[in-house]
Amino acid sequence: MIRFGTAVVAAMLALLAPAVLGAQATIEGSTGPLELASALPLGTGEVPQGRGPEQWSGKPGEMSARNVTRATLLPVLPDPAKATGAAVVIAPGGGFMTLAWDHEGMKVARMMADRGIAAFVLKYRLDPTPRDLPGFARAMGARMTNWIGKPGEGLKIVTPSYAVADGIAALRLVRDRAVAWHVDPARVGMIGFSAGARMTIAATLQAAPADRPAFIVPIYPPMERVEVPNDAPPMFVAMATDDPLNGRMGYGLIESWGAARRPFEFHEYQRGGHGFGPGRAGTTTEGWVDGLFRWIEANGFLKAKR
Amino acid sequence: MIGRVICVAWALLVAAPVTAQMKMDPVSAPVDPAAIPLGTGGVAGATEPESWFRTGGQLSVRNVQVATLTPVLPPKGKATGAAVIVAPGGGFLMLSMDNEGWPVAHWLADHGIAAFVLKYRLKPTPGDLPGFQRALVAMFSAAGRHDATVRETAPLEAVADARAAIALVRARATEWGVDSRRVGMVGFSAGAMTTLELALSATPETMPSFIAPIYGPMNAVMVPAGAPPMFNVLAGDDPLFARKGLGLIEAWQKARRPVEFHLYQRGGHGFGMGVKGTTSIGWIAAFRDWLRTNGFLGDSQ
Numbered sequence: 001m002i003r004f005g006t007a008v009v010a011a012m013l014a015l016l017a018p019a020v021l022g023a024q025a026t027i028e029g030s031t032g033p034l035e036l037a038s039a040l041p042l043g044t045g046e047v048p049q050g051r052g053p054e055q056w057s058g059k060p061g062e063m064s065a066r067n068v069t070r071a072t073l074l075p076v077l078p079d080p081a082k083a084t085g086a087a088v089v090i091a092p093g094g095g096f097m098t099l100a101w102d103h104e105g106m107k108v109a110r111m112m113a114d115r116g117i118a119a120f121v122l123k124y125r126l127d128p129t130p131r132d133l134p135g136f137a138r139a140m141g142a143r144m145t146n147w148i149g150k151p152g153e154g155l156k157i158v159t160p161s162y163a164v165a166d167g168i169a170a171l172r173l174v175r176d177r178a179v180a181w182h183v184d185p186a187r188v189g190m191i192g193f194s195a196g197a198r199m200t201i202a203a204t205l206q207a208a209p210a211d212r213p214a215f216i217v218p219i220y221p222p223m224e225r226v227e228v229p230n231d232a233p234p235m236f237v238a239m240a241t242d243d244p245l246n247g248r249m250g251y252g253l254i255e256s257w258g259a260a261r262r263p264f265e266f267h268e269y270q271r272g273g274h275g276f277g278p279g280r281a282g283t284t285t286e287g288w289v290d291g292l293f294r295w296i297e298a299n300g301f302l303k304a305k306r
Numbered sequence: 307m308i309g310r311v312i313c314v315a316w317a318l319l320v321a322a323p324v325t326a327q328m329k330m331d332p333v334s335a336p337v338d339p340a341a342i343p344l345g346t347g348g349v350a351g352a353t354e355p356e357s358w359f360r361t362g363g364q365l366s367v368r369n370v371q372v373a374t375l376t377p378v379l380p381p382k383g384k385a386t387g388a389a390v391i392v393a394p395g396g397g398f399l400m401l402s403m404d405n406e407g408w409p410v411a412h413w414l415a416d417h418g419i420a421a422f423v424l425k426y427r428l429k430p431t432p433g434d435l436p437g438f439q440r441a442l443v444a445m446f447s448a449a450g451r452h453d454a455t456v457r458e459t460a461p462l463e464a465v466a467d468a469r470a471a472i473a474l475v476r477a478r479a480t481e482w483g484v485d486s487r488r489v490g491m492v493g494f495s496a497g498a499m500t501t502l503e504l505a506l507s508a509t510p511e512t513m514p515s516f517i518a519p520i521y522g523p524m525n526a527v528m529v530p531a532g533a534p535p536m537f538n539v540l541a542g543d544d545p546l547f548a549r550k551g552l553g554l555i556e557a558w559q560k561a562r563r564p565v566e567f568h569l570y571q572r573g574g575h576g577f578g579m580g581v582k583g584t585t586s587i588g589w590i591a592a593f594r595d596w597l598r599t600n601g602f603l604g605d606s607q
Contacts, residue, residue, distance in 0.1 A: 234571070241559055241566070248559050251552055254569070258549055263571050264542060265585060268555065270535070270566035270596065284566060284595050291592070294585045295571065 032056040033063050033101065039072035039123065042169045046070060047162060051128040058102075066098045066136060068126045071166035073173055075181060076109035076119040084116040084302040085184035089170045089213070091122045093194030093220075093275070095147075096160055097129050097140050103277040104193035104219075111278060111289050116302070118183050120174055124166035124199065147245075154249065155222050157195075159202050167192075167203035168211055187301045189215035189233075191292075194245075194275065197221030201253070204233060215301060217292060218253070220245075220274055225252030228260035235264040236295050238288040240272030247274075265295050330359045330435050335367075341374040341425070344470040348372065349463060354433040364404040366396060368438060370428045373467035375474060377482060378411035378421040386418040386603040387485035391471045391514070393424045395495025395521075395576070397445045398461055399431050399438070405578040406494040406520075410590070413579065417594055418603065420484050422475055426467035426500065450546050458523065460496065460503040468493075468504040469512045476511075488602050490516035490534070492593070495546075495576065498522025502554075505534055516602060518593055519554075521546075521575055526553030529561035536565045537596045539589045541573030566596050 033056070046052075052069035073089070090112075092104035099105070101123070109119035129139045149156050167190065175185040190213035192200030197218035204216050205226060213233055220239040223246055235257050241247055257264040269276075272285035279286035296302060335358050354369045379385070392414070394406035401407065403423070411421035431438045449458070468491065476486040491514040493501030498519030505517045506527060518537040524547055536558050542548050548569075558565035573586030580587030597603050 241564075248556075250556075255551075258542065264569075265571040266542075266567070266569040268565075268567040270564050271599070282599060284592065284599050287592060287595055291585065291588060294588055298571070298583060298585050 032065065033060065033106075035074060035106070036072070036123075039074040040173065042071040042073055042166055042173060044071050044125070044162065044166050044169050047125045047128060049128055051131055055131065056101075061102055063101050064094065064098050065101055065123060066094075066126060066129055067131065068099065068123055071125050071162075071169065072123045073170050074109075074121045074123070076106070076113045076121060077181060078113040078116045078118055080182065082114075082116040083118065083182050085182065085304055086116070086187045086296065086301045087118040087120065087174055087178075087181070087183040087189070088112055088217070089120045089122050089167070089174060089188070089190045091124060091167060091190065091192035091196030091199055093192070093196045094126075095140060095143055096127050096163060096195045097136070097143060099123060099126065100193070100275070100277065103275070104196065107278045108191065108289070115293050117296070118174075118181055120170060122166065122170045122196075124170075124196075125160070125162045127160055144245075154224065155245070157198055157222055159195075159198055163195075163199045164202045164206055167199050168207045171203070171207070171211055171213055184304055186305065187214050189213050189217065189296070189301065191217040191219065192221070193219045193277065194221070201226060205229070215296070215299065219288070220276070221253060222246055223249045223251055223253045226256050228256045228262060230260055230262070232257065232260060232262045234262065234299055236266075236292055237264065238267040238269070238285070238291070240269045240274070240276060240283070240285060242271055243274045245274045263299070267291055328361065328439060330361050330439065332435065333358050333360050333365065336365065338374075338376055341376045342474065344373040344375055344467055344474065346373050346427070346463070346466050346470050349427050349430060352430040354430060357433075359435065364402065366400045366402050366404070367425065368396075368400040368428060368431055369433075370401065370425055373427050373463075373470070374425045375471050376411075376423045376425070378408070378415045378423065379482060380415045380418045380420055384416075384418045385420065385483045387483065387488055388418070388597060388602050388604070389420040389422065389475050389479075389482070389484040389489045390414055390518075391422050391424050391468065391475065391489070391491040393426060393468060393491065393493035393497030393500050395493070395497045396428075397442065397449070398429050398464060398496045399442055399445055400428065401425060402494070402576070402578070405576065406497065409579055410492070413590055419594075419597070420475075420482055422471060424467060424471050424497075426497075427461075427463040429461065446546070458499065460500040464496070464500045465503045465507065468500050469508065472504070472508075472512050472514055485604070488515050488604070490514050490518065490597075490602065492518040492520060493522070494520045494578070495522060502527065505536075506530060516597070516600065520589070521577070522554075523547050524550055524552050524554045526551075526557045529557050529563055531561070533558065533561060533563045535563065535600055537593055538565065538567045539570070539586075539593075540568075541570045541575070541577060541584075541586055543572050544575045546575050564600070568592055
């Protein structure tokens, strides 16, 4: 089973941090994507024992961050003529050690804005990792090995409290500035990928009711059972059956929502692996964003409530 | 949901009195000259003749004693070579031919997929409509019980008809422009049970190339090594089959067979092509995408 575990870890590394670890594509020492200039600080403080300043790698349009020590929120607003008043905070994934900024952040944000939904890409604080690439790769590999654990034990994911605090702060900031951004505070949801999905669920369960997202969209999340309050927001979950991390681990998350009689929708695509982001070409995962948009519409989030 | 017989039957269970709401009007059988008898025999103990009725504008049939298959072929130049047997539902007491049969077949044909509507043999029901309604309500009331954990299986006649339908389409594949390696089956509710049962018991010759049980039971099953890829759909508010676990999906995954599953938030039981205003409306396009990515639509799409 150790060999199987190693294979999974290798697969996860390849999926979670392609831009960081793929030597050819890696551009180290970049100052980060240009759009970051319009990101707002969340003012949630610094990572304890951080190893900043934050580092960026990857080609433009496929960038990833690590050692993020201060959280920011980047608005990607729709054409005012198209704006519906709905909004989403988007939390990219990366095992709380990196952020797939473009793949699970900016690309999805633009798709939302194109459909009249104001998007806000969250750069949440990350766990400190060695600044050199080989050291980072080792730290990431060790983390995946720990998370996956022994067969049958389930995932052992530790969600950093500061990432959750950043998620809640992002929701507060969007609601505080709702008028300026033409957003309805009652229609601010949250999308999270992988670790970002884990954080989205934690933020939903830990936030005061007034700070909760109006709807949540965990994409390839851990499927563990959780305690769901009887006023939890509607949830949309998408994943692939061949997900090496979260696949074949039962359906505890959605069963918890169902047991609390809270609305949810679940799409389990045949192929797509872990980290399909906006959709992997040649698989049915390419349909998930349209499916999400139909769900948001069917739940009435594209229109103001009276 | 209006006009969907199953939903009306369900409404009857929770809303007394049991009469006026499910208005069924007897009608004569629609003209179906393309229907091909499957030659699978009759129904033991059946005395009442096949009869048709209309509920909320939708046609259904009951007391089917002779199984038939009606081809609905794609327009020339549009055919992908893929074929799908369409099995409507109705608790093996009736078939929702409008809600779960012909429109589905026509949608598939319009998208280049040869469709074949299967009118499979049913359990005998009383000749009078009130007696039939009572039988229907009793059946759905048993199926919807929370302790209904025993896996119900499709009657042998229905499965035999499905098997004969696959064999017939493969036998006449050339004539119908169908690739015999791409003949699948979609079934609704009782039709989903029939579809699944066929896949679990078929020989290689009669094994569907893919299956799509739509709002069928979710109980775990023994999945054979050669089980076909499965596309499965359910609504979270299905009063019969939701909230009873997803053993069927897990069983397919444990057997390492390909599976895709869509659990729509709302749609109830019997949403057919999808209920307006709910995401269930998206299932058939998702089904087509799934067929395409699995290579069942060939190179043409």
